[in-house]
Amino acid sequence: MSNETHTRRRFGRRPEQEVGPRATFRQLLPYIFEHKAVMIVVTVLSVIGAATNLAQPLLVSQVINVVQAGDTLGPLVWLLVGLVVVSAVISGYQHYLLQRTGEGVVLSSRRRLIGQMLRLPISEFDTRRTGDLVSRVGSDTTLLRAVLTQGLVEAVGGALTFVGALIAMLVIDPILLGLTLLVIAVSVVTVTLLSARIRVATQKAQTRVGDLAASVERAISSVRTVRASNATEREIAAVDEDAKGAWHMGVRVAKISALVVPVAGIAMQVSFLVVLGVGGFRVASGAITVANLVAFILFLFMMILPLGQAFGAVTSVNAALGALGRIQEIIDLPVEDQYDREIAPLAMTVGAANELVNPDAPALEFDDVHFAYALAPSDEADPADDGAGEHEPEPNPTERRPVLRGVSFSAPRGQRTALVGPSGAGKSTILALIERFYDPSLGEVRLGGLDIRTLERTALRSQIGYVEQDAPVLAGSLRDNLKLASPDASDEECVDVLHAVNLSEVLDRDPAGLDAPVGEDGVMLSGGERQRMAIARALLAAPPILLLDESTSSLDGVNEQKMRAAIDAVAENRTLIVIAHRLSTVVDSHQIVVLDHGQVIGVGTHSELVSSTPLYRDLAKHQLLV
Known part of the structure; x- marks a missing residue:
């Protein structure tokens, strides 16, 4: 199996999916119009710059005529120098404004894209590669800068210069102008034919860059597993294959661009040679003067320069549209709550809901809940349930794998409900539905009697x-992690909750205290410490309902006892739903829900289930270590 095939299987990527939707120029305009005030200033400067440039050949012609007549130059030279200086100053300031505005376009596009990404449904993250999403924020948005910095706005002033030079050349010698336009027409047709290929090639190149970013992210995030499995060389080879793919597509863009870039130069050289040859003959014949020929040549340079800017603008805009297509693909996705108003037009806040809550209703209730994940044909595991989500499948809306099949149970207020069952039974999916990471396919999940x-x-x-x-831990400090759900919590409250979950030693071993860094993904904490940190974060928010997904699975016996004591203390007057990993977590629960293949096969206390449910009896016999 080739490395490329290996990469495609690894990420679920298929060749026909490598090129996403194309963006249109209209979709690009909002990013530019966000800075319309600066654009107006730049446009005005372009007009002034065009006027100063067009005046220079006319002054040069006057200087030549004065010199030929033997008169003194007088103020003409100083006026010419002044125009050159003014043109240079305008050009420099305009360049600064365009660079700054280009950075502004990149910033606004990144902010919009990041805001959209973090609001996407959880199902989108199940089916997309993290590295590819990061690449869209970094690499793709950067290409939007080129729209402004490589000629689009400057083309406005260039167009004025082009038209002005065209009119002046028409007045000087229509025959020379006709020959010049013939050469230019050929170059314009060539660029037009190549521009579409640039857009497609750029989009493919950015997709390959996204694949590379995804490969690197995967390898780095799993570097310990890779090393322990002696798979370093294989991972290097896989990432190298994606790097080569990005290189090949980059070279293809370079080849097409290489055909466009020389067009302006060739057009200028051919035009210059034609004008010089034919113009020299016409001077000799007395049709035009030397001064007029020099002015014509200067206007020719002025006309070719904006033409080159226009060609550059075509290239940069098509490259930007290729990248923008990948950005818009994410922007156009529905956010998590986009259709909530259609589901519940009068969605309530907690305060409004409290007035309608039935005090006799269970804290949480599942009523005949069915749920299935949308998976690609190559997917074999549940992306959100019981730790099986480390792969990253491609979505396939035509195929769904049922996970929950008619689940019904209730969690009484202020009591502890444990969920037990074999791996893949649907336990973690139940918690995900409570959090509304997903919505049921059928049935209802109710909070205090209200459909969530x-x-x-x-x-x-x-x-x-x-x-x-x-138990994810975010890069940053202890304080950053603890206050994620409780931004207004005091340092004293943070310290108290760390003591409550037996993390005092984490505070003591670093003089920075709450400012102590935890490293990327909490690498500076042990596995048990990361779990306790996640529990501390939840406890600090002090919500009325706690969902614990095998929260003591990485703790040793001593720390598990301390953790259970901390959970017991905070569980007073709170509803707990716990996915149980060990028998010690289960036996004290007010009720236990036994799941198997997405169905509830038993509900009761430990002693009741031991006698009534064979699966639970078997799990208890093996200490629920499944």
């Missing part, structure tokens, strides 16, 4: 603390 889809998502999640199975 009638609540605003932010209001719902403010009532729930969620500790994930892999």
Whole structure:
């Protein structure tokens, strides 16, 4: 199997998916119009610069005529020098404004893209590669800068210069102008034919860069596993294959651009030679003067220069549109709550919902809930359930794998409900549905008797603390992690909650205290410390409902006892739903829900289930280590 095939299988990428939708020039305009005030200034400067440039050949012609007549130059030379200086100053300031505005376009596009990405449904992150998303924010947005810095706005002033030079050349000698336009027409046709190929090639190149970023992100994030598996060389080879793919596509863009770039130079050289040869003959015949020929040649240079800018603008705009297509692909995706108003037109805040809550209703209730993940044919695991989501499948809306099949149970207020069952039974999916990371295919999930889809998502999640199975820790400090869900918490509260989850030693071993760094993905903490940090973060927010996804799985016996004591203390008057990993976590629960193949096969206490449910009896016999 080739490396390329290996890469495609690894990421679920298919060849026909390598090129996304193309963007249009109209989609590019909003990014530019955000800076319309600066654009107006630059345009005015372009007009002034064009006027100063067009005046220079006329002055040169006058200087030649004065010299031929034997008169003194007088102020003509100083006026010519002044125009050159003014033109240079305008050009420099215009360049600065365009560079600054180009950076502004990149910033605004990145802010918009990041804001969109972080609001996408969780299902999008299940089916997309992290590195590719990062590449869109970094590499693709950078290409938008070229629209401004490589000729698009300057082409406005260039167009004026082009038209002005064209008129002046027409007045001086229509025959020379006709020959010049013939050469230019050929170059324009050539660039037009090549521009579409540049856009397609750029889009493919950016897609390859995204593939490379995804490969690098995958290899780095799993570097310990890779090393331990002696797979370093294989991973290097796989990443190298993606790097070669990006290089090949970059070379293809360079080849096409290499055909465009010389066109302006060739047009200028051929035009110059034609004008020089034919113009010299016409001077000799007395049709035009030497001064007029010199002025014509200067106007020719002025006409060719904006033509080159226009060619550069065509190239940069097509490259930017190729990248913008990948950006717009994300921008056009629906955000997580985009259709919430259609589901529940009067979505309620917690305060409004509290007035309608039935005090006799369970804290949480599942009523005949069905759910299935959309998966590609090559996917074999559940992307959000029980730790099986480390692969990154491509979406395939035509294929769905059922995970929950008619799940019904209730979690009483202020009590602890444990979910147990074999790996893949649907336990983590239940917690994901409570958090509304996904919505049920059928059935309802109710909070206090209310369908959670009638609540605003932010209001719902403010009532729930969620500790994930892999206990993610964000790069930053202890304080940054603790205050993620509680930005207004005091340092004293942060310290108290760390003591409550037995993380006092983390504070003591670094003089920076709460400012101590935790490293990328919490690498400076042990596995058990990362889990306790995640629990501390949830406890600090003090929500009425806590969801714990196998929160003690990485703890030793001593720390598990301390953790259980901390959870017991905070569980008073709170509803806990715990995915159990060990028998010690289960036996104290008020009720236990046994799941198998997405169905509830038993509900009761530990002693009841031991006698009534064979699967639970078997799991208890093996200490629930599944």
